[in-house]
Amino acid sequence: MTADGAGGAGEAADDAIVRAEGLAKTHHGEGTPVRAVRGVDLRVARGEFVAVTGPSGAGKSTLLHLLGGLQRPDSGHIWIDGRRVDGLSEARWAVLRRGGIGVVFQFFNLVSNLTVADNIELPALLAGMSPRDARASRTELLGDLGMAGKERAMPNELSGGEQQRVALARALVNKPSLLLADEPAGSLDSTGTREVLRLLSRFHRSGQTILMVTHDARMASAADRVISFFDGRIADDADLGGASASPYGGVSGVLDLDP
Numbered sequence: 001m002t003a004d005g006a007g008g009a010g011e012a013a014d015d016a017i018v019r020a021e022g023l024a025k026t027h028h029g030e031g032t033p034v035r036a037v038r039g040v041d042l043r044v045a046r047g048e049f050v051a052v053t054g055p056s057g058a059g060k061s062t063l064l065h066l067l068g069g070l071q072r073p074d075s076g077h078i079w080i081d082g083r084r085v086d087g088l089s090e091a092r093w094a095v096l097r098r099g100g101i102g103v104v105f106q107f108f109n110l111v112s113n114l115t116v117a118d119n120i121e122l123p124a125l126l127a128g129m130s131p132r133d134a135r136a137s138r139t140e141l142l143g144d145l146g147m148a149g150k151e152r153a154m155p156n157e158l159s160g161g162e163q164q165r166v167a168l169a170r171a172l173v174n175k176p177s178l179l180l181a182d183e184p185a186g187s188l189d190s191t192g193t194r195e196v197l198r199l200l201s202r203f204h205r206s207g208q209t210i211l212m213v214t215h216d217a218r219m220a221s222a223a224d225r226v227i228s229f230f231d232g233r234i235a236d237d238a239d240l241g242g243a244s245a246s247p248y249g250g251v252s253g254v255l256d257l258d259p
């Protein structure tokens with residue numbers, strides 16, 4: 001095993017951005033412990049767009065939290081970009097999320113006393129981007145998300161959907177090798193969903209690896225691959241054959257969201 005724990009012959013040839021083996025997590029809240037993730041093996045190749053779907057309570061968000069270092073597995077191993085990460089400290093996970101992993105969750109977690117512009121630029125500046133490049137990147141992302149002109153707004157002046165888009169822009173500003181997204185259009189109307197989907201598809205076409213949890217079949221059908229999660233396990237893993245090569249996903253009418 002190497003110093004960072006990524007051992008084994010052939011490791012260097014593995015183009016997986018994410019690899020997990022035997023991942024398990026039980027939540028000990030009030031009442032009976034919940035076995036949310038029960039032995040998951042997963043491999044996401046560089047450049048893939050993977051959707052994770054499944055019923056409420058299946059463990060999808062827990063899986064994403066484990067892969068983003070926001071919760072710790074009880075057992076199993078995780079590699080990100082070939083590097084073993086399940087033993088990393090909180091601080092090292094934070095560094096990884098700042099640089100290599102963009103995370104956008106259902107709750108936007110924007111900094112309430114910073115403007116939209118500052119919320120998006122902050123992670124870029126923390127990762128060492130020049131103020132000029134951070135500003136340019138922020139302007140492009142806000143334009144793509146239909147939010148140009150909202151730079152100086154405070155998060156509490158935005159609708160939920162707008163906050164969601166700012167959170168997505170913030171997650172993408174550092175061009176992370178992996179985007180983890182939990183219901184990235186969860187609170188958006190059909191127009192907002194369409195914008196987010198278009199943006200995700202565009203980033204994916206330019207090489208962005210995306211692992212997205214969604215309840216929305218329209219969102220899922222934009223992915224290359226759909227994993228059905230059930231009772232803490234992968235119940236099905238279907239390759240859609242590069243569906244997202246089309247800007248609107250591979251399923252006819254996927255973006256025909258309006259009633």
Ligand SMILES: Nc1ncnc2c1ncn2[C@@H]1O[C@H](COP(=O)(O)OP(=O)(O)OP(=O)(O)O)[C@@H](O)[C@H]1O
Nearest residue numbers: 027028029034036055056057058059060061062063
């Ligand atoms: N912090 C926690 N403490 C206790 N139980 C938890 C905790 N987080 C999740 N759970 C439980 O673990 C199970 C899986 O939850 P999780 O949020 O991962 O499922 P999900 O598939 O993402 O659901 P949803 O689609 O409703 O978001 C559920 O039964 C949930 O109640």
